[in-house]
Amino acid sequence: MKKILVLLLLCIHTIAFAQHKQPNIIFILSDDHAYQAIGAYGNKLISTPNIDRLAKSGALFNNAIVSNAICGPSRAAFITGQYSHKNGYKVNDGVLDTNQRFLPEILSQNGYQTAWIGKWHLGSLPKGFDYWNVMPVQGHYFNPDFINQKNDTLLYHGYVTEVITELTKKYLKDRNPDKPFFLVVGEKATHREWLPDLQDLGAYDSVKFPLPATFYDDYKGRTAAAKQLMSVGDVLTLKTDLKINQPFGEKQKVNNQPAKPAVKGKEIEESMMRYYQQGEYARMDSVQSKAYRNYYGQLAKEFAQLNLTGNALKEWKFQRYMKDYYATAKSLDRNIGEILDYLDKNGLSENTIVIYASDQGFYLGEHGWFDKRFIYEESLRTPFIIRMPQLPALKDKKINQIISNVDWAPTILDFSGIAKPDFMQGKSFLPVLKNPQIKNWSKDGAYYHYYEYPGPHYVSPHFGIRTDDYVLVRFYKGTEAWELYDLKKDPSELNNIINDKHYSTIKTELKKKLNKLIVAYDDQEALKVFNQALQVN
Template sequence: MNKFLIAFLCLLLVSTGKIMAQSNTHARPNILIIVSDDHAYQSIGAYGSPYGATPNIDRLARQGAVYQNAFVTNSLCGPSRACLLTSKYSNLNGFKDNFSRFDPAQPTFASHLTEAGYQTAWIGKWHLGSLPLHFSYFKIVPEQGFYYNPDFINMDNDTSRIDGYVTNVITDLSENWLKNRDTTKPFCLVIGEKATHRTWIPDTADFGAFDHVHFPLPDDFYDSFPGRYAGKVNNMNIAHTMRLGYDLKMKADTGFGKDNYTRFTPSQKKYFDDYYDSIYQDFKSRHLTGKALTEWKFQRYMRDYYATVLSLDRNVGRIVDYIDKSGLGDNTIVIYTSDQGMYLGEHGWFDKRFIYDQSMKTPLVIRYPKMIQPRTKDSSMVMLLDIAPTFMQLAGLKVPSDMQGQSLIPVFKGKDKEFRNAVFYHYYEYPNEHNALPHFGIRTKRYVLVRFYKPSEAWKNKMVNEGSLIIDTYNPKDYWEFYDLKADPEQLHNMYEENKHSAVVKRLKAELNKLIKQYKQQDAAAILAGKMK
């Protein structure tokens, strides 16, 4: 055979092999997941908010699906992220509270995807007390990070400051990574946003954006918590816990300035002073007390919170637009979610932690044209626990047997309307700034059954030894709460005492025990058996 013909055929075979390899690679979808912090689903237009703060998230929802019953396993920043990564409850992944350290060597969706040939990256807030492993790239903010001129830790464990507003900076870094990735490989990019975490500092472009809005008080704003000890003794209420200086940027104390004010550039400082000083002068002239002061604090909280949402949403739009303009939209699953929900004055609260809906429920919006019809509204009970198994299946991998979630692909295809009948929740962190008592429970579409409990002596001693607890000034106790969401959607009336022997409560306790066994919750089992030590 002619040597030139042989050379041509060899070149053709090599080229064909490369094309086939690239074709097979690109058959696997790219993955983009944006994880915000403390973003209340009730502040998003797609979930019914009337204030117009989320046009880009709403657009994403129109292009895909809104999951109206998405839940977390443990409504706290670090534990929720650990669950997302591992698809394991806190008792198995080892990260029960924000005093913990995540073991990054344990299997995660990143370790499986990286091994399978994906380029993987985590950019932004990590907040797991360790550095990421198994990612092709990371650039994370230390701890909570700062809203202005944030520090970032890179893969060499060096820390450097980047000027700008944190949400914009995270998007800049994410776009840069996408532009410089190996385009022959599929990617999985996790964007961890700091927004909308306390202390809700908006971008300078958004100062005052909602000052024209008078936010109505939630119906339960002045909840007095009859029969609900945990609600009564918590310390996360707007009236008494929310600080004028630290939270609301008034110059009534120095808490805000220590961590944030000194980081401003001169121009940022001028924007900040011009806006908040005028509010502070007006506030001083009013001499507010009692309910008038509480309601003023609520309005300031809401205006800052929603203004902080604006930049978050704008940057969601930026990164999704980049995906679409790069021709990646059809083969990229785009997920927007938060590490948990947030109270926007419900029960008079801010923060999260509790099993009640505004905390345990989280926004989940997913666009994936290959499987999800536009404008889908899905009421299936899904969890952040389900994200990692979904990634495994989309990548053509076997779902590891130690993952406790379920792939969402049947839900995407509309083939599993009874995907899950109940979710299990377990919040551990105690003591804490907000005095949210530890508890676990079960939520079905109609009912909530929850057990609050005293932390064990071993746990108390651990907190003392770590310096987290010096004097136990609270009085946690063991008791049950039970709610019928059909009759009491705001979860105001604990009906446990009058229903503790009812068929419904007995059935829920049986289901709770089943889930405790399924999720290997030995500590919860010990509490119910009266063997907590």
């Protein structure tokens, strides 16, 4: 009888939700913004009042993960609802095949107006959106170029996060008010090389950030982790990344005029890649470059006087990395507040779902690293916060079920009463939002596959399964090895227990689950590696 009542209540709730008119949806997608860099996720040393504000009025996911922890492939998984091996975008310098169906096309066919503004980073130009205005390649922090749907390349004066916000507000003002909209706001922050807005220079200079407990990880029993090239102490560069003795050369005055004769399609990407390689700092105008020269020039003098070596140098680089990273995130948070305020002031908040997420997690010194790529927690997990006026009971909720970025597109369709197409491999987590206590949602675990090798950081390709309690991973190319972690006993993933006899039953069960996911998602490359590995191990 109790089960019948629960099902009846869920049905009533579903009918009530469906009776709302189709909601507007804004998806704010940042770049490399770590969940542990957000106040709502427990960071007490920094300030993210507007992301925290979103979390207090909505739901925060503690176990939102990605299917391939690298920028472009993560975006491709988002708009296709497919894993990398199906949508074809496996590595960061690829070109997304636009002959396949994307989320915005399906929404457009069902009454939505769709738009993407800001960072795109998928090689080809956007398809399926009614409106788009995106940055070529990685985009720039200062005076960025944008390509619009007319294939015009325009240079906008200012700091990138503020430019994106102004373009976002203009789109919201000019859109058709009689149709629902789906808008992706693609932020550049907090991507390397972490250039703060002028008003945020030195924002965290008074804070001494504690070294992560794993900063001096020795990688014992973890060959792939030992081979990587993403160490804060050894890989981050003083001049480019940390801006010590960087000249910050001036550039001619900029304005909102075409930066060069417009070119079409792939030519745009190639020409802008050449332009990007000329250097981020050369884009600054005289005011911007002067502010940077003054601030980082003083730091360079102080650094020279210290004459650091060894661990002291590594720890100094860590402090500078943190201060620049968090200072860059200040503008991101401030501009999220600008967008939320615009919705409030213009009567849009009541029927607009707002989502904040990053394209993957990021290392903030854990294991001694920056960057992402690994299946390990800090890069696998991404912040994911959603405010749904249609579900007021979600206010200030923490949700622990595992969701993946391949689930984002099916869920967005479900919000609008649109059936998921067969090609999408993810599943809607709207049932979790309606009932955060739902049982066995992630009992089969979530699938992960990273491909890029050698790449800039020499992270071996690997695939694996993440459950509520364990991570099982198979590395191949570069490193050939299995790894297993007990997340409850070893949340920092320092102890590879793959050969621990006490976990032999769990290892067997997880391998069966992993094989089941590989077959279900038709990952032929992983299946071949998996079968070969079983013969050896």
